Amino acid sequence: GAGVSQSPRYKVAKRGQDVALRCDPISGHVSLFWYQQALGQGPEFLTYFQNEAQLDKSGLPSDRFFAERPEGSVSTLKIQRTQQEDSAVYLCASSLRRVTGEQYFGPGTRLTVT
């Protein structure tokens, strides 16, 4: 079956532009996570959804970052007024279970802010 897909795979934005990153999780997976990975670092947690409910957004670095999952499947991570420090790979993961389950990651979206 299909894994987690993300689009676009690459995005170049001028500083100040808004961007939207899409994640299609594995069908039926309850949990969805967003992570940010800076160059040479491990991924860092941004936010977590259980179905359509955003239960943890403690990792979002600023109020310019917003995520939604309105129907409990596809999720969008939006970054407003992008800054150069937002340049990173944004990873989406989904899990069948609510807790402690194996997470399946997508390939990521590489965002470059110029």
Add this chain to the structure above:
Amino acid sequence: DAKTTQPNSMESNEEEPVHLPCNHSTISGTDYIHWYRQLPSQGPEYVIHGLTSNVNNRMASLAIAEDRKSSTLILHRATLRDAAVYYCILLKAAGNKLTFGGGTRVLVKP
């Protein structure tokens, strides 16, 4: 939260075993030990996890010390495809978000 400590890098020859250590001296009784790996230009991939007993699956084995303060991921016969960054992560039984450290970069030489 309990932290993990891993060597920055390790080298191995193809078809030889690889033993990746992880120290977690402040682990609590409810912490599971998870391993993920990340191949170049890909998202992380689940490898294995355990609580107290040693675990085996098709990818690897996980050996957990009796006091649980350390563990070792064992790749039985390294292939070139096993070249990746390997992350040792502690996750509580009721937890879900993964906290990645720096991981160990494994280089496999032909």
